[in-house]
Amino acid sequence: EITGVVIEIDRWIMRESCKQLKIWQERFQRPELVVSFNLSGKQFRHADLPEVIGRAVKDAGLSKGSLAVEITESVLIDSAEEATRLLSEIRELGVRTYLDDFGTGYSSLSYLQRFPIDCVKIDRSFVSRLGGRKEGREIVRAIIALAQSLGLLTVAEGVERNSHLELLRTLKCTYAQGGLFAMPLPAAEAEALLAGEPRW
Structure with a gap:
């Protein structure tokens, strides 16, 4: 990450992921x-990020x-003004923006109003408590x-x-992810999963 090589690797992964998605x-x-x-955070601080994403798409x-x-x-905290600009440009490309690990920081509620976000990802620490005390379920509901x-x-x-x-x-949660559906898979195994048209 110090040398900047990780940026090029991340960009390659993005390009290849987009190509693979189109195939599927x-x-x-x-x-x-x-x-x-x-x-x-390092990727997000690059001013040409919207251009890179747009090209990959x-x-x-x-x-x-x-x-x-x-x-x-934590990425948003570093530079709120720049984050707002970058997220807005990314959304203009037709790319969705997700706020990850929601609820684990200090200013989550203000972020939902301040930043151009399309989706909230509920942190697994809350989801894991759904089967326990009532408080855990009510937090997710809220x-x-x-x-x-x-x-x-x-x-x-x-x-x-x-x-x-x-x-x-x-509770009308839009989407869910986790080991119940599949663990991280290589492309070939993910393709086999899609071919089976799984239903949950």
């Missing part, structure tokens, strides 16, 4: 498939909404309700149990 969208006739990409032939970028609260009132999507992270998934459905 066409092969399985699933234009709604989306790939999300985590942005590090265009070269892959992706339609608007097919790519999402995820950023954490986050989802707040996001909905602001017109934002929600993603529950770290879903490992069917009981948690059913509760999230009841």
Whole structure:
């Protein structure tokens, strides 16, 4: 990261991910498939980030909404004004913006109003408590309700149990991710999973 090599690696991963997504969208006739990409603080501080993202999307032939970028609260804290500008430019490209690990920082609520965000990712530390005390469930319910009132999507992270998934459905969480569905997979295994048209 000190030498800057990680930036080039990250950009290569983004380009290849976009190309692979386009292949799957066409092969399985699933234009709604989306790939999300985590942005590090170092990446996010590069002024040419919107240009890099736009080029990756265009070269892959992706339609608007097919790519999402995820950023954490800590990245936003470093430079709020610059973050607002970059996120706005990224959204203008038709790329979704996700706030990752929501609820683990100090100013989460203000971020939802201040920054151009499309989706809130509910941290796994909250999701894991869904089956326990009532307070854990109510926190997740409150986050989802707040996001909905602001017109934002929600993603529950770290879903490992069917009981948690059913509760999230009841709470009208938009999406869920975690080991219940699949662990991180190589492209070939991910393709086999898509070919099987899994349902949960």
